[in-house]
Amino acid sequence: MSSTADALLLFGATGDLAQRMLLPSLCALHSDGLLDPDLRIVGTARSEMSDAEFRNFARAALEKFMPANRRSGMADFLNRLSYQPLDVKDPAGFKAVAEKAARPGEKLAIFLSTAPSLFETTIKGLQGAGLTGEGARISLEKPLGIDLASSREINDAVAAAFPESRIFRIDHYLGKETVQNLIALRFANIMFEPLWNSQHIDHVQITVAETVGLESRVDFYDEAGALRDMVQNHMLQLLALVAMEPPTSFDSSAVRDEKVKVLRALRPIGPGESVTGQYRAGATGGQIVPGYDEELGRESDTETFVALKAHVDNWRWKGVPFYLRTGKRLPKRRTEILVQFRCIPHSIFSGTRTVPNQLLIGIQPEENITLSLMAKVPGLDREGMSLRAVPLEIAMPDAFTGVHRRIAYERLLLDLIECDQTLFVRRDEVEAQWAWVDAIREQWRKEGLTPRTYSAGSWGPSAAIALAERDGVSWHE
Ligand code: NAP
Numbered sequence: 128m129s130s131t132a133d134a135l136l137l138f139g140a141t142g143d144l145a146q147r148m149l150l151p152s153l154c155a156l157h158s159d160g161l162l163d164p165d166l167r168i169v170g171t172a173r174s175e176m177s178d179a180e181f182r183n184f185a186r187a188a189l190e191k192f193m194p195a196n197r198r199s200g201m202a203d204f205l206n207r208l209s210y211q212p213l214d215v216k217d218p219a220g221f222k223a224v225a226e227k228a229a230r231p232g233e234k235l236a237i238f239l240s241t242a243p244s245l246f247e248t249t250i251k252g253l254q255g256a257g258l259t260g261e262g263a264r265i266s267l268e269k270p271l272g273i274d275l276a277s278s279r280e281i282n283d284a285v286a287a288a289f290p291e292s293r294i295f296r297i298d299h300y301l302g303k304e305t306v307q308n309l310i311a312l313r314f315a316n317i318m319f320e321p322l323w324n325s326q327h328i329d330h331v332q333i334t335v336a337e338t339v340g341l342e343s344r345v346d347f348y349d350e351a352g353a354l355r356d357m358v359q360n361h362m363l364q365l366l367a368l369v370a371m372e373p374p375t376s377f378d379s380s381a382v383r384d385e386k387v388k389v390l391r392a393l394r395p396i397g398p399g400e401s402v403t404g405q406y407r408a409g410a411t412g413g414q415i416v417p418g419y420d421e422e423l424g425r426e427s428d429t430e431t432f433v434a435l436k437a438h439v440d441n442w443r444w445k446g447v448p449f450y451l452r453t454g455k456r457l458p459k460r461r462t463e464i465l466v467q468f469r470c471i472p473h474s475i476f477s478g479t480r481t482v483p484n485q486l487l488i489g490i491q492p493e494e495n496i497t498l499s500l501m502a503k504v505p506g507l508d509r510e511g512m513s514l515r516a517v518p519l520e521i522a523m524p525d526a527f528t529g530v531h532r533r534i535a536y537e538r539l540l541l542d543l544i545e546c547d548q549t550l551f552v553r554r555d556e557v558e559a560q561w562a563w564v565d566a567i568r569e570q571w572r573k574e575g576l577t578p579r580t581y582s583a584g585s586w587g588p589s590a591a592i593a594l595a596e597r598d599g600v601s602w603h604e
Contacts, residue, residue: 130546131163132236132264136228138249139240140170140181140210143343144268146188149240151197152536154189157207158200159531161541169228170210172241181210215241215249221256234262236543243270247284259288266295266543266551269360270351274568275561282554295543296552300361302535305490305523307550309368309464310377312488312496319486320373322468324443329483332450332465332595332603333365336457338411340431340583341422352429353403357453359564363390364552365490366449369464370439379548383556390559394438395566402591403576404432406456409583416456416583430578431455434591435567436598450595452602456583462490465603482516487603494523494532 135153139145156162170181182205189201211227213220229235235258239246246267253259265285272278285294300306313319322328335357341348348356367386374381405427407418420426432454439449466486474481481501489495497520504513524532542550570576579588586592586604595602 130234131166132262132544132546133163133165133230133233134167134169134228135236135238135540135544136224136258137168137170137238137240138215138245139172139268141172141174141176141184142240144240145170147192148534148536149238149540150185150188151193152534152540154193154201154204155197155533155537156541157204158197162207162544166207166544167209167228168207169224170208171213171224173212173214175212176210178209182206182208215245215252218252218255221252221258225256225258229258232262235264236546237263237265238540238543239265239267241268243267243272243281246281250284250288254288263289264293264295264543264546265289266297266539268297270347270355271296271557272561273350273355275558275565278557278561282557286554291554292548293546294551294554295539295548296554296557297539298360298364298552299535299539300364300490301550301552302537302539303490304532305488305494306365306368308494308496308523309365309488310382313368314373325445325447327469328447329467329469330448330450330598330600331366331369331467332452332463332600333362333369334451334461334463334465334603335362335453336459336461336586337453337455338457338460340406340416340456341419345423349423349427349429353431353433353453353455354564354567358433358435358451359560360552362451362453363393363560363563364556365464366393366437366439366451367556369466370444370449372443377549379551382549383553387553387555387559388441389439390556390563392439392441392444393559393563394440395563396435396437396570398570398574400436400594401567401571401576402432402434402588402594403430403571403578404454404581404588404591405429405578406431406454406583407580409456409585411456411458411584418583419455428577432457432578432581432587432591434587434594436594448598448600450600450602452587452591454581454587457586458584458604460492463603464488464490467600476512476514478511479514481514485603496521496523 185208186205211224213224272281367389370389371385374385405419419431434452437449468484470483471481485499487497497518499516499518501514502517504515579590581588
């Protein structure tokens with residue numbers, strides 16, 4: 128029997144995420160014929176709107192956030208949409224939603240794109256209205272808590288209504304093509320795996336750099352900070368994909384079993400292995416920008432930058448540091464993973480230096496893979512062979528011209544509708560992530576660590592550079 132959903136019920140249908148990502152992604156899937164013609168999409172939020180008004184609202188969002196050449200199926204897509212106003216704090220209101228979204232014997236996919244503080248109430252309401260039965264599955268947006276305890280509370284509330292096999296926790300990084308390509312690179316090629324260990328890899332760097340400062344979600348960010356906003360979820364997922372053992376197959380249990388082993392093997396960060404920062408006024412992209420406290424309108428101890436030296440305590444990664452760095456108002460917007468290989472054991476080229484190989488995986492904005500190799504500089508070599516590092520580069524969009532590259536939410540929404548959990552985060556993963564991050568925050572508290580300042584447009588506080596330089600490592604810039 129097919130497990131494809133017959134209806135999608137979208138909570139937070141009038142919100143920012145729905146307008147910018149979810150509705151455009153659904154429209155793109157529809158236009159490409161990837162949604163069952165009978166799939167109904169029911170939006171809900173507190174705003175009072177009729178079906179027709181919601182369609183107009185969705186049309187405006189699609190016109191604003193979708194490229195014109197991707198909107199060919201828009202009119203038809205809008206016909207799938209209906210809307211039911213609901214304040215999730217009103218349990219009685221769920222009956223009307225159930226009448227609109229659910230039909231006997233049908234399967235329902237539920238997407239909660241609302242503040243996590245509303246998750247528990249919403250789930251109770253869904254349960255009361257009989258919307259959590261066997262055919263129903265639920266997807267939750269981040270953040271799943273602010274620490275291990277609050278994450279457990281959310282997970283317990285969801286687990287009271289849905290089994291783990293029907294819970295889809297989103298980390299939208301896992302929906303990105305380049306992140307999935309990391310799995311392909313490692314496990315569809317023979318050449319990396321024999322080298323993918325402490326014998327051949329010196330260290331790994333993971334950078335998630337943003338040029339933006341505080342955007343619209345001011346209170347959320349000031350409560351979360353860089354560690355909880357970026358490291359706890361996206362960066363630890365990237366680390367897990369880099370470090371995991373080969374899964375036996377590309378299915379949800381096998382992949383997630385391997386990722387969670389890595390997350391549990393993370394050594395607690397020790398003293399001197401973390402640096403935090405907060406930006407001050409400076410310049411990015413040729414523009415003068417204010418400092419964090421000025422943007423916030425008050426002083427704050429929240430870190431907008433964090434650099435960590437992490438270790439995975441297992442046989443494969445013994446002695447290999449994973450340097451993680453993320454921050455706002457950095458010089459470039461860039462997410463990348465750098466795998467730094469070790470030096471060759473013996474050089475036959477006297478008088479010239481060999482530079483250890485590097486594998487650089489660009490995730491955004493450029494999606495590319497660059498392997499730096501030593502090559503001979505053309506010439507007669509009268510004084511010995513001259514060598515230079517040259518890049519072997521694959522730009523993904525060029526390698527796959529003509530193949531449409533999809534945004535993360537297209538993939539994730541389709542997987543939710545078709546009930547494939549491989550690219551969603553399991554409870555044990557989230558909790559292992561929180562346990563590690565909570566210990567870092569506890570360490571900061573014990574050390575009385577407060578963020579150092581850095582100028583907007585720089586690569587963070589100088590202590591972050593020193594964190595790597597102490598080991599003879601330079602951050603890739
Ligand atoms: P948002 O713009 O504030 O939207 C929140 C939505 O929830 C609105 O549709 C709002 O509509 C609805 N809502 C609020 N209170 C409600 C209530 N009591 N009952 C029913 N509906 C209610 O938030 P967002 O940016 O879309 O984010 C949604 C979720 O995604 C959050 O968990 C956020 O952390 C996460 N997220 C967002 C982004 C992003 O880029 N925006 C990125 C990653 C994760 P009404 O006011 O009409 O009720």
